[in-house]
Amino acid sequence: QKEVEQDPGPLSVPEGAIVSLNCTYSNSAFQYFMWYRQYSRKGPELLMYTYSSGNKEDGRFTAQVDKSSKYISLFIRDSQPSDSATYLCAMSEGNTGFQKLVFGTGTRLLVSP
Amino acid sequence: DAGITQSPRHKVTETGTPVTLRCHQTENHRYMYWYRQDPGHGLRLIHYSYGVKDTDKGEVSDGYSVSRSKTEDFLLTLESATSSQTSVYFCAISGTAQETQYFGPGTRLLVL
Numbered sequence: 001q002k003e004v005e006q007d008p009g010p011l012s013v014p015e016g017a018i019v020s021l022n023c024t025y026s027n028s029a030f031q032y033f034m035w036y037r038q039y040s041r042k043g044p045e046l047l048m049y050t051y052s053s054g055n056k057e058d059g060r061f062t063a064q065v066d067k068s069s070k071y072i073s074l075f076i077r078d079s080q081p082s083d084s085a086t087y088l089c090a091m092s093e094g095n096t097g098f099q100k101l102v103f104g105t106g107t108r109l110l111v112s113p
Numbered sequence: 114d115a116g117i118t119q120s121p122r123h124k125v126t127e128t129g130t131p132v133t134l135r136c137h138q139t140e141n142h143r144y145m146y147w148y149r150q151d152p153g154h155g156l157r158l159i160h161y162s163y164g165v166k167d168t169d170k171g172e173v174s175d176g177y178s179v180s181r182s183k184t185e186d187f188l189l190t191l192e193s194a195t196s197s198q199t200s201v202y203f204c205a206i207s208g209t210a211q212e213t214q215y216f217g218p219g220t221r222l223l224v225l
Contacts, residue, residue, distance in 0.1 A: 043219050046213055088155065
């Protein structure tokens with residue numbers, strides 16, 4: 001079983017829809033949680049970075065962390081065709097000499113006009 | 114891509130040949146990382162560096178070596194390429210161990 005599980009999709013939604021992307025994890029020591037967006041044939045770019053539990057909002061994006069359930073979510077409001085990409089979750093314990101990130105395999109999102 | 118370039122961007126090589134990939138950063142960040150990305154596996158850490166001449170192994174380091182002689186450059190070498198090393202390779206940087214990582218544009222490597 002992988003440390004981080006993520007549904008590969010694709011997830012297809014119409015423009016304007018609210019999108020929910022999720023990851024589950026098994027390591028209770030994870031403290032730092034990230035979401036990256038990756039366009040086709042590009043490098044991952046950081047979208048959201050949260051520490052411990054709770055919510056964080058940035059524009060149309062909201063990240064939620066539920067450590068009791070070992071579950072993190074990314075919500076995208078008013079989705080746009082430009083949001084079509086693969087979304088990667090990543091997490092780390094944060095107590096090692098470097099930030100060992102563990103990634104999910106990514107969920108592909110398609111937003112149709 | 115946060116002041117990170119990778120070269121070459123695409124490479125086709127034959128089994129058994131040596132290959133070197135270069136990551137160059139203009140951010141003066143201390144930490145640099147090499148990952149590979151494969152379908153069904155996500156991003157996996159190969160090696161990382163925490164300073165000039167300071168490197169260590171990651172999760173999938175077998176068959177790879179690295180060197181860092183300057184802050185701005187981190188080289189990944191496949192001593193004798195195999196078909197299982199066909200992948201997309203990403204370099205990442207971070208300013209401190211606790212800061213998140215920023216990724217380069219990637220190098221697509223095909224080993225025939």
